Amino acid sequence: MEMCRPPISEDNMETWSPSKDLGPIWILGNGPSLAKTPLDELIGQPSFAMNRIHLLYPKVEWRPTYYLCIDDVGHSDVYSDLKYHADLGYPCFFKASYANELEMRRIKRWPTNITYLSNCRLHLHDLKNTPEIPQSWHLPQLCGFGTGLSVMLQIAVMMGYDPLILLGCDLGFVDQESPDHPDPNHFTPNYGTTCDWPLSTRDATLIHAHKVAQHSCDQYGVTILNASLGGILEVHQRIDFQEALKCTKQ
Secondary structure, eight states: OEESSOSSOSSOGGGOOOOOOSEEEEEEOOOGGGGGSOGGGGTTSOEEEETTGGGGGGGOSOOOSEEEEOSOOSSSOHHHHHHHHHHHTSOEEEEGGGHHHHHHTOSSOOOSOEEEEEOOSSSOSSTTTOSSOOSSOBTTBOOOSSOHHHHHHHHHHHHTEEEEEEESOOOOOOOOSOTTSOOSSSSSTTSOOOOSSOGGGHHHHHHHHHHHHHHHHHHHTOOEEEOOSSOSOOSSEEOOHHHHHHHHTO
16 A cells, blocks of 8 residues: 555655654554553653554553554444544545545545555455565555554654554454444453454564564564563564553663
8 A cells, every 4th residue: 555645744755765753652542452551651762652542541551652453343333433643633534445435524624634545456455365476665656555553653664663562452352243242452452343353363463564564674673572461462562551651762
């Protein structure tokens, strides 16, 4: 996928080159461990969140610096959620197919805080349906393989953040009995997961996506650290959450 409007500067994205000027950023997945992560400790620090993160907002004062939604988030009125995030005013990244419906729902002109991302057609959501399995990112074009979290990592690298510190990236997906049953794979049981194949097969795709991210960041000289509270993701170097906080506040 590519950015239909550059969120970083007015420079042509084809002239992009890696820089590491902005310091650390927290990149949030939506795994179960996020429910016990003290997110208010992140207030005032750059962070990037995705999809249905707003279901956690009633419990925390923290809000992300950036927001992304390019995945099928598993419920009927995703557009109300997207408009909610856009109205909060922080920079939002949405997949291009959402554009027409969202624009029609505007009552007044929104500020220019939305960037629509078009599809990366070679690298799709899962190992089961992608025409080609990526081995590395292909920036400045964004790679959509595996998970929206990978896209957040790529955008953060292009913005100039380093290191990238993961939270809520648990993996360990298990099958959900039905959409009406509690969701065991996210930070709240009413999150809702939509998938055309057993969720227990998702880990293989996500692990490969993280390996691609690690390989690519190694090439760019960018560090990925995993500060998630538990989980089974071991692709990246682990760091204690409180230790990571100390490093980001220096």
